Amino acid sequence: MAWGGKRDGAGRTPGPKLTQEEVEALILEQGGLCALCSEPGSVGGLLADMDGLRKSVRGMLHPKCKEFLALGRDNPRRFQMAIAYWSRDLPHHRA
Ligand SMILES: [Zn+2]
Numbered sequence: 001m002a003w004g005g006k007r008d009g010a011g012r013t014p015g016p017k018l019t020q021e022e023v024e025a026l027i028l029e030q031g032g033l034c035a036l037c038s039e040p041g042s043v044g045g046l047l048a049d050m051d052g053l054r055k056s057v058r059g060m061l062h063p064k065c066k067e068f069l070a071l072g073r074d075n076p077r078r079f080q081m082a083i084a085y086w087s088r089d090l091p092h093h094r095a
Contacts, residue, residue, distance in 0.1 A: 018048055018057070020043075023043060023046075023048065023060070024043055026048070026057060026059075026060050027041065027042075027043055027046055027060050030046075030059065030060055034046060034060065034061050034062045034065055035049070035058070035059025035060055035061055036059070036061050036062070036065040036066075036068070036069065037062065037065055039062070041060065041061075041062055045062065046060040046061060046062060047060065047061055047062075047063055047066050048060055048061075049061045049066050049069060
């Protein structure tokens with residue numbers, strides 16, 4: 001019967017529970033840059049990207065970068081395929 005209180009509080013925004021200090025330390029560690037695209041971010045502008053299995057923070061990312069990452073989360077090969085797609089020659093444009 002007793003469910004050992006492992007549920008996240010309802011109504012809370014999902015995500016890691018980091019204190020403001022932890023967030024600032026992580027961003028500082030990354031030199032104030034997004035861990036994915038290396039563009040500058042800011043406290044509040046970068047979000048923690050969690051490793052779902054290890055329950056640890058993989059890095060601080062822009063919301064857009066985190067979204068982008070989420071697209072491939074179910075299938076990381078998609079990124080490799082996307083790169084291959086972009087870098088392929090366009091047969092119909094070849095002289
Ligand atoms: Zn970014």
